Amino acid sequence: MQRAKRLLEGLRIHHLGFGFFWTVTFIVLAGFQGAGAVADYWQIYILTEQTLMPLAVGALGALCAFRRCELPHWTASAASFMLSGAALLYFLAFHFGQGDGVIAAAAGILMGGSCALFFLLWEMFYVTEGQQRALICIPLSAAMSVGLYLLICLLPSIAVALTAVCVLPFLALLCLQKSLAEIEADVTAPLTRPALRRAVGELWRPVLCVSILGFSWKLIAGIEPAQSSGGAAVLVGFAAAALLVVALELFLSKGFDILHICQVLFPALTVVFLLPSLFGQQYTTLLVAFLMFGFEVVNLLLIITCAVYTIRNGLPSSPLYALCIGPVLLSMAVGSGLAELLGPALSDDLAHWTNVILLCVVLLSVALILVTRGKGQALASMTDAELLNRGASLRRGRRDGRRDASSTENGTARTESEPRSLDAAANAEAGPAPSDGPSEQQRRIHSYLEERGLSPREIEVAELLMKGHTVSAIAGKLFISENTTRGHAKSIYKKLDIHSRQELVDLDDQLTRA
Structure with a gap:
């Protein structure tokens, strides 16, 4: 029960926004009972959507790997508009008698592209600030989408169309943007x-x-x-x-x-x-x-x-x-x-x-x-142990990413021989065995933060952020809510005159080498 409470604690409705997108896909892909030319248009629609979706996922994934960056947040708006357009063309083609092969194919293209973008953007949220929630938000969103779909099916056909074209895509966009706003675009290790x-x-x-x-x-x-x-x-x-x-x-x-x-x-x-x-x-x-x-x-x-x-x-x-x-x-x-x-x-x-x-x-x-x-x-x-402390592996990924970027600038390439286990990474990040008191480096960092006007609680949060811990991990360690942790983080950024967590990690490296 403690694990369940830990996973559900701090859960917000916008973390389940994937369910609004899933509901639209149920509506526009649930099936069509028809004959003649309209049935042929349905086959064109399904074939186009199911062919484009894996191709789009693969192409976007390859592009992110090649550019060594994730999708920009503005693509969430593009995904929502494509989803709304796909739903509109779907209803025109298969419910309002205005369809032809071109409209059916266009609906399939828009649907396949929007699915690919929503999949990748939500995955990006789940593996950064949302990784503790990923274990529960993904299946909960799926279950929620079924309930929403059954409720929407009780509405008149015009209301169903309006909901699928306007309301649900807007809610999906709102939840996705709010979730993405909680994460920092930190450097990660490239896919070598x-x-x-x-x-x-x-x-x-x-x-x-x-x-x-x-x-x-x-x-x-x-x-x-x-x-x-x-x-x-x-x-x-x-x-x-x-x-x-x-x-x-x-x-x-x-x-x-x-x-x-x-x-x-x-x-x-x-x-x-x-x-x-x-x-x-x-x-x-x-x-x-x-x-x-x-x-x-x-x-x-x-x-x-x-x-x-x-x-x-x-x-x-x-x-x-x-x-x-x-x-x-x-x-x-x-x-x-x-x-x-x-x-x-x-x-x-x-x-x-x-x-x-x-x-x-x-x-x-x-x-x-x-x-x-x-x-x-x-x-x-x-x-349960990993849910409480995942900072070591995340920090390792960021440092590997910076090391790779530095190697690329110098014309060299970093190679990897054997994978390091999670325990080994944690031990490496932990550094030397703890002594009776804080080290000189820790005292220097603490003094620097005090001089900048940080409160004792903000210093605790800042030191954990410098070590690569996420908001959810810090909230679990300090027994405070994630919203409180984010408030402390914003105050820290303002007092230190920085704009991202990556700058805070770089500051830690500078103070450590000083």
């Missing part, structure tokens, strides 16, 4: 080739397992006979998965590996896969719901795994997110495309249906073999 190889070596198993499950879910959902209960089954599976992940993160204090969850889910999924073949296609809806549940559990855990891995290694968030989630999005697009090609022929054909089931079972078996041989190096959670 050794770091990239290490990340691929430690993350490819969970990424491949989630990709296989995403492909299977899209394929089965696409060839399922049209039923009114299909959409409800997906929502139930999504909500149940989100609530399960919330429970796992709140109450498992020792952390856990995503591969361990897969070891439980995949055998159960294999059994459910056999139900339509053995007892008839009336069990297809149950299969789709269970597939959605299983996929969303591991998908949410993979997003959290990506955030935790980024935090532990002090790496840039956008390239790591593209590395983890890009293949999953691409596999879902492939599964959906294959279902479009095979769906009409397979819907009422038991033999072909059985062949598709067999293909999915084989893929799950391959994934299960990978799961059992996994090393479990990429955790999908953080231990």
Whole structure:
């Protein structure tokens, strides 16, 4: 219970703003029951959106890695306008009878681009000031989006359109901007080739397992006979998965590996896969719901795994997110495309249906073999100790980033041989064993801060900021709220005549070398 209280303490509604974006995606991607030319436009819309989204995530991640910086905050406005435009074109094309192929394609392009931007921007928040919240905010936002979607569906169609086009994108933008305003754009270690190889070596198993499950879910959902209960089954599976992940993160204090969850889910999924073949296609809806549940559990855990891995290694968030989630999005697009090609022929054909089931079972078996041989190096959670103290790994990432920048200016390149563990990094940052009193350097820094008029509490906050601790970590150490910590930080910046945390860290380096 202490872990749950620590994670929920200081939680603000704008930290769940991802749910407003998710609600819009439910509305405009929930499905379309139509025929003729409009159904063809729907296929163009879905194909464009599902193709562009992984490409946009990959391109933006590669751009951030190449430029060694994260996305600027103003891109949040671009993401919101694109989301609103996509929703407007969606309703024009599929509800108000004004659509054609061009409008459907434009809606898919805007939707895919906005999804990519929202994904990367929220991930950037979660791995900086929001990393303690990432464990709980990501699944809570998912669960909240289902509730919002069900409430909005009770409104008249005009009200639904107005909400999806104007209200929800505005709320998504407001929450994202307010969350991004809480973070500082500190320098992080660039994604070097050794770091990239290490990340691929430690993350490819969970990424491949989630990709296989995403492909299977899209394929089965696409060839399922049209039923009114299909959409409800997906929502139930999504909500149940989100609530399960919330429970796992709140109450498992020792952390856990995503591969361990897969070891439980995949055998159960294999059994459910056999139900339509053995007892008839009336069990297809149950299969789709269970597939959605299983996929969303591991998908949410993979997003959290990506955030935790980024935090532990002090790496840039956008390239790591593209590395983890890009293949999953691409596999879902492939599964959906294959279902479009095979769906009409397979819907009422038991033999072909059985062949598709067999293909999915084989893929799950391959994934299960990978799961059992996994090393479990990429955790999908953080231990209680890490929630209280994560400053060492973050400071290491910032110093590595500055060292890389200096090496680039001098025409040299830094290489890495072996990854340092979190404990080793913490020991390195801790420095020599503590003595009976403060060191000369600590006294010099303390005197400097006193001369600038900082109060005793502000000096405590400033010293922790200089060591690389985040606002949430400082609040936990000093037993004060995050808002109080931010207030102290603003006062410190004003009294020291600086404008960012990076300047404060640089000041610490100058005083240490003096």
